[in-house]
Amino acid sequence: MDNVTPYLVPASLEHFSETEYLDANKDIQEAISKGIIESGLHHFKALGYAENRFFARRAAVARQKEKKLKYIVSNLLNKDELLGIHDCGALDCLRPEYRISAGITPTTAVSSHGYDDVNLKYIESNPTSWILDVGAGLCPSYYHNVVNFEVVPYDTTDVLGIAEKLPFKDGVFDYVISSAVLEHVRNPAAAAKELYRVLKPGGGIYIAAPFLCPYHGYPHHYFNMTAQGLRSLLPEELVDCNQYVPHFFAPLWSARHLFLHWISSLDEPAKEQLLNTKVREFVEASPADYTKDYNSKLSLQQQLDIAYGTVLTAKKPLAP
Known part of the structure; x- marks a missing residue:
């Protein structure tokens, strides 16, 4: 397709690029710096093919990004919000006060996912429409008509900022995407209001948000929602x-993710105890079951990650 530049592509020996291989595999970069392996090529020949490693086409994305950003600045951006160009090539609208209000902290976590069928169909069927993806993550494919908005400066990020204060003009996007993002912002109501503000009359909006899922921080996780x-x-x-x-x-994935998170927090005896428990036993659980190792041996943080609920107690400070 003329409307997309692949960013992550399967690595191959025939077209091997040391630079593109290391750009896509930071763990291999680190291993080379520590003297564990000789080079990216050495790793690929030994393990990379079996591990389904990728190349990262940074240069190709950078060329397309330069063209896209010219349009964004001229037609979509509220220029008063622009601080400059970030090292990743993105338009930097992430003001220091926004970092503080949104609780943004440095993270090594990488959020990367493709589009589901609904969004992919819209993007590919509407190549002249402008689409905003809030919390786009590191995109495997770089679409020329999608503005990748992030708090993290990935190679595929077009604009840096926060969802609660989008740096765009009113009513300029044909379609707005927010997929598994609102749980990570401190003020999801303000973020949703912004998503709606930048949408054209008659434009489409897609919001996916988790309900029953364990804690997962990029780097924070504030809200799940019904x-x-x-x-x-x-x-x-x-x-x-x-x-x-x-x-x-x-629902299957709700249960699966809960149990995977739960199991990963246990020592081997407690893990086996949990794995050998039948579904019927959970359904018919009594208060005595709450003392079993797979409950009682979880640390407070491990409990907070998967608990049915939490309690907060506090006091209001005395008047000065």
């Missing part, structure tokens, strides 16, 4: 509003 909670973030005037459960949010 379907009613998600709907309440947007104006009543919405038309053709549809709420559904996609396959990647199915």
